[in-house]
Amino acid sequence: MIKNIKFIEVIVIKKYVDLPEDIEIVEIFGTYNNRAKYLKSKFNVQVSYNNNKISVSGENENDIEKVINIIKEIIDVLSNGHLLDWTEFQYIVSLYESNDKQNAKSNYNQVVNTTVSGLRIQAKTHGQSEYIKLMKENDIVFCIGPAGTGKTYLAVAMAVEYLKTGRVQRIILTRPAVEAGEKLGFLPGTLYDKVDPYLRPLYDSLMDFMSADKVMEYKEKGIIEVVPLAYMRGRTLNNAFIILDEAQNSTYYQMKMFLTRIGFNSRAIITGDTTQIDLENKKDSGLLIVKNILKDINGISFIELTENDVVRNPLVKEIIKAYDKFERLKGEKYEKK
Structure with a gap:
């Protein structure tokens, strides 16, 4: 049947x-x-x-x-x-x-700058596209996000473009040197030699957009400065494109000091990753509270990039996710001492 x-x-x-x-x-x-x-x-x-x-x-x-x-x-x-x-x-x-139709159309047409080798630097994610837009429209921009999202690199690319086109007269790049005390004291050389390892990533980014000779020439003329954050005290910075990198390692008072250095016709970009605070007491980070203080001021914008904006090896995105999950589960127990 x-x-x-x-x-x-x-x-x-x-x-x-x-x-x-x-x-x-x-x-x-x-x-x-x-x-x-x-x-x-x-x-x-x-x-x-x-x-x-x-x-x-x-x-x-x-x-x-x-x-x-x-x-x-x-x-x-x-x-x-x-x-x-x-x-x-x-x-x-x-x-x-993920049905993110609003952001699905990425902005790859917006060229920020071109490297010495001829590579055009453009937004690779929607977050980066928004970051570039904010840098063009605001005097001060805070960009917070994990490693590999292009926070510093895009800011340096924009700074060099502003210098080349005459919109600013100099570039100032600065970072906190969180170990500029006992550990560096035993190293040979001047203070600049001692803090140079902290500033080297900024030089590396600069040299993607101009030759090493040009960087050194501009440095000697004061057109480009790469200095520790502590050296910013007492200055007023006019006609400058200023980048504070690794801002999560600046204290509350250092952040206040830096922001009050900004003069006329200047732009400041502050970048950092609040998951990578190296201060002895993480709560001292000036980046943690600054949004609550400045969020209502016109001309100041904040943007947070996520693991979706990571443009390094795809494994970096997975590593960030894994650490975020681990730290949420374990809480304070595994914070840096």
Whole structure:
């Protein structure tokens, strides 16, 4: 006896995107089709290419539409001369995957500066795009976020652009040297030699945008200063682009001192990561309370970047998430002593 057999009709939907003649399919599908495979794993679709058309097929029209929009956005970015890396590709996918339609259209067209090697520096995430916008519109911007989100690098890129175009007359980069006491006292050289390891990351960023000779020339002329935060006391800084890096390691009084140094026609960018406070007592950090004090003042803006804005090795994002989870579970027990 043959039992009744029910047949379920599966409707496969297929949509197409035209590939512009000046774009190679490998720029979209990736090496060994790794990007096409990634889209398949995330949205359960088939992605293929034939006769200058990219086809996306599957059973869920919503997922197909997301992949179509992802591909269109990648084509837009490529058409504007920006070659997406793997991290940028993953970021775009993550926005559509989380239905973040408001931020899904990333701003890659806004070039902040160009490196010595010719690389255009642009926003790679929505958070970075908003950060760049705030830096252009406000005299003082606080950018708080984890490692790898481009807080300092984008600020330095903007500072060099302002100097090159004559909008400021000098750049001042500063950091707190939280161990500028006993541990550094045994090192040879002047105080500048002793604190140089703390300032080296700022020099590294500068040298991406101008030659080492030019940096040294500007340093000798006072056009560029890279100094410990303690050296800012008593100064008034006019016509300058000022960056306070690692601000989480400044005290309440140091932060107040720094902010009151800012003169006419100056911009100040303050960057920091409140999860990386190296002060003996974390509660002394001037970055922790400053938003409550200054939040209602026009011309001062705050932005918080997250692990979604990390543009280093994708593992960095996972490491940040893992530590955040661990610290939430363990609380104060594992804070630095």
